Amino acid sequence: MTAVPLPAFIAVSTLLFFIGAAGVLMKRNAVVILMCVELMLNAANLALVAFSRRYGSVDERGSVFVVFVFVIAAAEVAVGLAIVLSAYRNRPTVDVDELHQLKG
Amino acid sequence: MIDRVWLIPALPLAAFLVNGLFGRRWLGRWTGPLAASALGLSAVGATLVFLEVLGGRAQSVVTLYRWIGVGDFRVDVAALVDPLSSVMLLVVTVVSFLVHVYAIGYMEHDHGFPRFFTWLPLFVFAMLVLVLADNYLLMFVGWEGVGLCSYLLIGFWFERNEPAMAAKKAFVMNRIGDWGFTIGMIATFLVFGSMNFREVFEHVDIASQGVLVLICLAFFLGAAGKSAQLPLHSWLPDAMEGPTPVSALIHAATMVTAGVYLVARSTPLFQAAGPALAIVGAVGALTAIFAATIALVQFDIKRVMAYSTVSQLGYMFLALGVGAPVAAIFHLATHAFFKALLFLGSGSVIHGVGGEQDMRKMGGLRRKMPVTYWTMLLAGGALAALPPLAGFWSKDEIVGAAFTNGYPLLWAVGVFTGALTAFYVTRALWMTFHGQPRDRHLYDHAHESPAIMTVPLVALAVGSAGVGVALGFPPEGGFIHRFLAPVVEVAGHTAPEHVAVEYGPILALAAVSVVAGLVGIGVGLSMYARHRPDPSAVARAAGGLYTVLVNRYWVDELYDHRFVDAAKAFAGATWAFDIHVIDGLVDRLGWVATGAASLLRRTQTGVVGNYALSVMAGLLAVLALYGGLATGVIGR
């Protein structure tokens, strides 16, 4: 298919990435922040696959990278949620504005 | 024995080590007899050495080892055994031995007994090193050593404030003198290339007179400090805070004579530096009369003796100054005996009346303390230069030499001071031993001292009586003159006293001195025995003069104001500088660090979102930079 031009994919990826970044910086609930991080990772994956399929070589190196990003993302979500749950156990809040015991 | 002369100082050194290491715990009261025995053996050794020198071995150098050998600078640990040092050796060891024996009794009840007998033999060791040294540097070692021991022994009862301060004062004033000695030493090395006595004295001609005068004055400054001459005299009366045996040994017989010995030993240098000799004589004479005037009005029996010592030391320097070094050494020897006796006797009195030192509370003690009385009487007569006692021969020779060698003013000062000396010693003895007891309680409890103290008194009394005749008769031609002649005669310089001896003038001068002494005694007796005139009336009549004397010419106050206060001010200034400037700088650096940290820690809010925000801000910065570089806005 003559297709959608590459810049379009990259634009979408960029938009998604920065929406996710905004979410990370603005939202108060720690779980929601994790969700926004996943959004950012997805944006990265999209950009990687787009470049890989348009410019890429036969051995699908870009896609290999994407597989590893999947792995990392999964691990990160698992551990991140474990941390959030630990913090929640300490004080029943996941509001990041209130988790400032490391101040100073 | 001469070849083993080093045993003589080694024995007291061993006593010091043994008593120092084992005295307190194990030896206890045995430290005293141990030290005394060591000194006794040393005295025997000194006698043997003396006899050998007498027998013909005029000058020997016994080298222990090479101490310093750096390029041209060579100094050995070696002893110079000649008539002068052998005489000094004898005087020091014999008097030290007697004082050690006496002190065993005097210090009996003191809890610091072992410590006393650790420092005392150490002192004797240092003094013997000083006397035996064959070069200025080794002599300086002994010089410093006696200074140190003087400090330790003056401040023996350091739990009290006065002895501690007196010790400090003595040491500091000594130090000033030591500075002079050091300059003299260094100058000697620079000019002569050596510090060895023989090498220096053989080449006196190398130096110009100006340089020699400077060297001699530097050494004389050291001598003045050590021998308590003006203006470094005021430590000696304060040194009476120490135990009386210390006063007797160190501040009468030995340490204070080190200055005299130094100048006498350096006769070849001084003979070639006329102006220096003149200064020596003038200072000596001035000190003699100055101290004698103060002794007239003192009430503490030890202070009288202290000022008397200063005065008699002045006589010795006077002798050196007028070109009669033999007379100076002669007087040194006789003075050692009778002054030590006077001090030990005072100690016996103090011991017998339970610690009182103020003569105004004494009186009539001769009935209670006969041995002390008679020995002190004899010593007092020697001090007043009554013939045929020891002091007469030696002091007379000094005064006579002053006249004969052409210093009539100094002669007059010497004679007048002799009268003053006779007066104050009469006053002191009368107030203590004669008349009605002024303090009944004191008198009733007074008792004679034990034998261990009185026997040394008697021994010294024999010396005070006989030494003069033995050494100095006939005048100018006696044993000591012939004995010491080779020492003071150097390569062509004949000491001025070696003119043909004429007895006529000598007898006339002697008569004048004796008359002066008798006048002094007479006035003293009249005032104190018969109260004609009454002493208090005289004091009131003298008014201002009396006040000046009682306040010791306010010398201490002057020094305190001028030097001590200045030093304190300087110390205060440097302290303030240290606190405010240096510490201030350091503190401010600290505040800068703390302040910066306070500012910077505001970024650590603990809110993770803030940290993420700063990451984003950093990203923006990187992008800006990249963009700037790419578009050429930022150069490079």
Add this chain to the structure above:
Amino acid sequence: MDVVGLLIFGALAIGIVGAGLAVVFVDRITAAALLMAFTFLCNAGMFLLLGAETIAAFQVLIYVGAITVLILYGVMFTPQGDRPYALFFQKQTPLAGFLVAAVAAPVLALALTFRDPGIAREGGGDLQPLITSIFGDYAVPFELASVLLLAAMVGAIVLVKRDEEDAK
């Protein structure tokens, strides 16, 4: 064919961006989580559009499947009680918004300048080369990834483990 592709792309793009915005601006967490899942799904569609079928499959499996469930578990275990939803944004929001916009604009501009090489490849057939690469050239990173997963698993378990007293 073009048009269909473009239309599909447009729909997916709106889906992604829209759902993304919704995740950020929606109040309820559960809604946000499900919208996130929808984003993942649209992303998988994008992959298919590009012809990376294996990756699309993985996307659905891992993201929509595992990660969404994990997030939902997280939401479930951290109930916030009655929170006043006026406290919706962090205190640093205005500055954050400005910064994000400031950074996004140039990047977006840059993104739009990329050259399209113009060649489109046949979709599909990417499984074989992908696996060959992973188990061939990139075997070591693959093993490392396994170790990482193991460590993450152990770490997560340890982090959430209760101390003995707390269990009572």
